[in-house]
Amino acid sequence: MSLIDEVNEKRKEIRTDGYAMSISEWASLYESKEIDIHPEFQRFYRWGDSQKTNLIESILLGIPIPPVFVSQRKDGIWDVVDGLQRLSTIYQFMGILEDENQxxxxxxTLTGTKYLPSLEGKKWNSPEDEDNSFSQELRLIIKRSKINVSIILKESDETAKYDLFQRLNTGGSDLSPQEVRNxxxxxINRDxxxxxxxxxxxxxxxxxxSLSDRPLKESYDLELALRFLIFTLIEEGELEQLSDVGIFITEKMRTIAVDDAFDTAMWENLFMQTFDLxxxxxxxxxxxxxNxxxxxxTGGFLLSQFEVxxxxxGxxxxxxNKLKKIPDTAxxxxxxxxxxxxxxxxxxxTRRLPRILPFGREVFNDGN
Structure with a gap:
């Protein structure tokens, strides 16, 4: 198949639509629960009040906001694929944002900015603090401002939204690789x-x-648990095909998360047994x-030691298999x-795993 044939074939698999929506319409969608911004994601995003204020400032000044990407589910609900932090900030400012427990x-409450220092202390609409509340005129400027939406229609390939999410939230994103996977x-599978x-x-x-606070905050412990599931019993031949390990982990995760045959009870038992030991x-x-x-x-956590x-x-x-003495072997x-x-x-x-993973299986096996 030629390149143009491949392009034409794949373009058929992704159906999209797009148009501009007022912020008032975005708020209405949220309040009627016709859009899912996945409140669980909030723990992974790290916008501070100044970043949130900058977004509100941009809307007030008429600076274009990047489009929001959504995926239309079979029930018609929109899943937010990219733009969660923008929408969450708007919803929080308007006082309608809910956490994962509803x-x-x-x-x-906004902070002052370079162009609009008078934003300091301002709120959407607080009866208890009318002096610091937005006027009707300012609220209407926000409500009537528009943000474009790009929609992946439900007729598209089911994996399209995950591919898009990964592409849009990798690289320049504030999220760690595991937070994107989370x-x-x-x-894919909340359970x-x-x-x-x-x-x-x-x-x-x-x-x-024994991780420090920063890697824990960036979900590195979840990544290590996921790596254990992926690599502990992997066929050694599969390791020879590794290219980008991060992409490999993500694709394996997506596969096992929808695999009804994946034995969570067995893996949980093996995980607990390994780390109890x-x-x-x-x-x-x-x-x-x-040393x-x-x-x-001595020192801190080493991934290569974890891998061995x-x-x-595990x-x-x-x-x-009968095990050699663990402290002496380690x-x-x-x-x-x-x-x-x-x-x-x-x-x-990519070069390390095909060599030290078989090594770890060998050195702990007391086959004598």
Whole structure:
């Protein structure tokens, strides 16, 4: 098939529409629950009050706002694919935004800006503070301002909205790679996302990975739990086909999240068994560098150590293999060239995983 044929074929799979809508119409859609902005996403987005104020300022000044992308579900409801933070800010300022438990979030109070310093302390409409409330004229300017919508129609390929979400929220996004995946998971299978959250919150797992606040805030613990599900029992031949590991993880996640045959009970048991064992044997030293000269584990969390120790133990537990002594084996890998040559700086995950994952399965297996 030629390139133009491929283009024409794929263009048929994505049906779109678009037009301009007033903010009053956007608010009406939200209040009548005809649009789903996925309130669970709020925890992943990190706009501060100044960024939110800048959006309101732009609307007041007539500065064009980027279009909102939505996907039309079979029931006619719109799923917001891109533009959640913009809509959430508008809804919060208008005092109608709800959290995931359907509780109304405190309305936004604006801050002063370079062009509109008098925005400081202003609110949409507060009977208790009329002096700081927007006038009717200002509220109408907001309500009548328009934001374009681009709609992926329900006739489109079912995966189109997830592809679009990933493209629009990767790269220049404020979201971490796992936060993007979390949003996709919520759209695909909310129950699977909740289950993954529960795994990542498991106390022995949290103690073993011993992450600092920033990676935890960016959902790196969920990414590590997801990596465990993907790589622990993966066929070694599949690793030879790796290109971009981040994309590979996302695609695998999307596959297993809709796979009715995926055995969550088995995986939960294996996950807990692995990290119960590690908590008892190494605890917060599980995934740290072993300093051979000082004869102790030092430093912070290392992904390559996680890949060898967590996946290696999980694989052998799943196959009911007899295990070598865990502390001695975890320390011993730092004297093994098969590990040290493939875990240093400059070695990408694409090159590293096909070599150290089989190594981890081997070193923890006491087959003698």
């Amino acid at each position: 509780n109304t979030i405190d309305p936004l 949003c996709i998971l919520v759209m 699977f996302y909740t289950w993954l959250q529960r795994l990542a919150s498991y106390e022995p797992f949290q103690e073993c990975i 590690l908590q008892n044997e190494l605890n917060e030293e599980s995934f740290k560098r072993y 051979v000269s000082k004869q102790k584990f 120790v967590a996946y290696g133990l 694989y052998n537990l799943a196959n009911r 320390a011993g890998i730092w004297s093994d060239l098969r590990y040290t040559e493939w875990s240093g700086s400059g070695i990408t995950a």
